[in-house]
Amino acid sequence: MQNEKNTDQNxxxxxxxxxxxxxxxxxxxxxxxxxxTNEPIRFGELKRAISPITQKELTKQLRLFEQKGxxxxxxxxxxxxxxEYQITELxxxxxxxxxxxxxxxxxxxxxxR
Amino acid sequence: MQNEKNTDQNxxxxxxxxxxxxxxxxxxxxxxxxxxTNEPIRFGELKRAISPITQKELTKQLRLFEQKGxxxxxxxxxxxxxxEYQITELxxxxxxxxxxxxxxxxxxxxxxR
DNA sequence: CAGTATCCTTTAGGATACTG
DNA sequence: CAGTATCCTAAAGGATACTG
Numbered sequence: 463m464q465n466e467k468n469t470d471q472n473x474x475x476x477x478x479x480x481x482x483x484x485x486x487x488x489x490x491x492x493x494x495x496x497x498x499t500n501e502p503i504r505f506g507e508l509k510r511a512i513s514p515i516t517q518k519e520l521t522k523q524l525r526l527f528e529q530k531g532x533x534x535x536x537x538x539x540x541x542x543x544x545x546e547y548q549i550t551e552l553x554x555x556x557x558x559x560x561x562x563x564x565x566x567x568x569x570x571x572x573x574x575r
Numbered sequence: 576m577q578n579e580k581n582t583d584q585n586x587x588x589x590x591x592x593x594x595x596x597x598x599x600x601x602x603x604x605x606x607x608x609x610x611x612t613n614e615p616i617r618f619g620e621l622k623r624a625i626s627p628i629t630q631k632e633l634t635k636q637l638r639l640f641e642q643k644g645x646x647x648x649x650x651x652x653x654x655x656x657x658x659e660y661q662i663t664e665l666x667x668x669x670x671x672x673x674x675x676x677x678x679x680x681x682x683x684x685x686x687x688r
Numbered sequence: 689c690a691g692t693a694t695c696c697t698t699t700a701g702g703a704t705a706c707t708g
Numbered sequence: 709c710a711g712t713a714t715c716c717t718a719a720a721g722g723a724t725a726c727t728g
Contacts, residue, residue, distance in 0.1 A: 574665075
């Protein structure tokens with residue numbers, strides 16, 4: 463089947479995969495906050511830091527990143543509950559790539575029409 | 576107004592801006608094809624190369640990139656019409672950043688759960 | 689050939705109410 | 709506090725027909 467060729471081509475493209483990983487509206491803000499914090503941060507504090515994200519979207523994106531192994535989630539079985547999120551070592555390896563795209567944008571922002 | 580603070584924070588974040596630039600479903604495939612081709616390529620040939628994109632989506636994304644100055648469009652006023660697209664010098668400067676994210680994905684793909 | 693125009697479906701994401 | 713559940717709107721993108 464012809465279409466499979468290019469559909470696969472797109473799915474197999476590492477750039478496309480990377481974009482899919484960080485293309486959510488709140489993905490970068492969340493990752494960025496966890497990276498620069500670099501220590502456990504509670505759900506509520508994280509939410510306030512990247513406001514005006516909704517609880518639903520924050521939870522969803524955190525679950526995705528946790529699944530990927532980019533962040534960790536620690537539940538303290540207290541009442542009221544306490545949950546801390548933290549960037550993982552794998553997550554930290556994103557830094558150079560993220561810096562690279564940030565630097566491109568800083569350098570070429572004025573040239574972009 | 577409180578919300579402006581973080582809305583602005585997101586809009587001002589160069590990483591977020593970069594993602595917005597290349598987050599369209601066909602953005603990377605189009606850019607990638609024009610970059611590796613590195614010479615003028617006709618609309619139809621481009622469409623076939625990144626099939627199964629639709630004409631509408633291809634046109635829309637090409638217009639966006641042209642507007643940004645990342646690609647150029649040259650119309651030959653013939654019948655039938657001939658239009659050639661090509662990556663610009665500005666567009667070529669994306670290469671290191673795109674390589675950076677591609678390399679991250681290649682190196683960490685197996686660790687990603 | 690290189691588009692537009694139109695219609696349609698799917699998905700992302702926001703608002704709000706509720707809960708262990 | 710840290711979520712779920714539900715409803716809703718807007719935007720992205722696909723299919724198809726038409727045109728200079």
